[in-house]
Amino acid sequence: QVQLQESGPGLVKPSGTLSLTCAVSGGSISSSNWWSWVRQPPGKGLEWIGEIYHSGSTNYNPSLKSRVTISVDKSKNQFSLKLSSVTAADTAVYYCAREGKGLGYFDLWGRGTLVTVSS
Amino acid sequence: QSALTQPASVSGSPGQSITISCTGTSSDVGGYNYVSWYQQHPGKAPKLMIYDVSKRPSGVSNRFSGSKSGNTASLTISGLQAEDEADYYCCSYAGSSTRVFGGGTKLTVL
Numbered sequence: 001q002v003q004l005q006e007s008g009p010g011l012v013k014p015s016g017t018l019s020l021t022c023a024v025s026g027g028s029i030s031s032s033n034w035w036s037w038v039r040q041p042p043g044k045g046l047e048w049i050g051e052i053y054h055s056g057s058t059n060y061n062p063s064l065k066s067r068v069t070i071s072v073d074k075s076k077n078q079f080s081l082k083l084s085s086v087t088a089a090d091t092a093v094y095y096c097a098r099e100g101k102g103l104g105y106f107d108l109w110g111r112g113t114l115v116t117v118s119s
Numbered sequence: 120q121s122a123l124t125q126p127a128s129v130s131g132s133p134g135q136s137i138t139i140s141c142t143g144t145s146s147d148v149g150g151y152n153y154v155s156w157y158q159q160h161p162g163k164a165p166k167l168m169i170y171d172v173s174k175r176p177s178g179v180s181n182r183f184s185g186s187k188s189g190n191t192a193s194l195t196i197s198g199l200q201a202e203d204e205a206d207y208y209c210c211s212y213a214g215s216s217t218r219v220f221g222g223g224t225k226l227t228v229l
Binding site: 044045046048051059062095100102104105106107110111112 | 122151153154155157164165166167170171176208210211212215216217218219220221222
């Protein structure tokens with residue numbers, strides 16, 4: 001079955017850029033699904049970051065839009081997240097997720113990866 | 120775009136029923152029938168429990184049900200079991216291709 005796996009540096013310096021990749025296995029990223037990033041600061045709730053379709057179309061959380069770029073690499077069956085100008089407030093577990101065939105729900109999640117912003 | 124409002128905690132005894140509320144606005148919960156609910160155990164990824172307000176994915180127990188009235192959605196768990204103890208999050212489509220989550224509710228099974 002389809003699985004998602006996040007990867008990337010676990011430590012990023014303040015003012016730097018956070019970069020993560022989500023590998024899709026057992027299925028194609030070119031299926032009729034949108035693919036999202038969601039984050040969760042330690043001990044806090046979930047926050048939707050943004051989404052991408054295999055065509056490259058994207059939608060972002062307005063509160064993060066100025067700092068976020070989500071891209072897709074169909075040849076590698078993966079999609080990526082870049083978050084610039086990070087601060088300690090960006091420390092969180094970052095999840096990649098698949099959106100269901102409908103609208104606004106996430107039916108498959110990766111295991112998540114903790115990214116800490118610290119010097 | 121503000122987070123949806125959920126109670127910080129709810130509790131119930133095994134076998135009882137509990138309801139978790141999720142309050143938004145007419146721009147999110149009240150405006151669309153696209154509310155979903157997630158269960159998250161400590162250290163684990165969220166799991167989809169309810170979508171489109173009241174639909175259950177395959178494999179989710181029918182003890183879980185969802186509803187909506189106005190700007191408030193609700194998740195009801197009947198016949199509480201120890202394994203239901205977890206954090207629960209609601210999520211709504213919020214227009215303009217955005218989504219918003221609730222702050223989360225910690226369910227304790229007494």
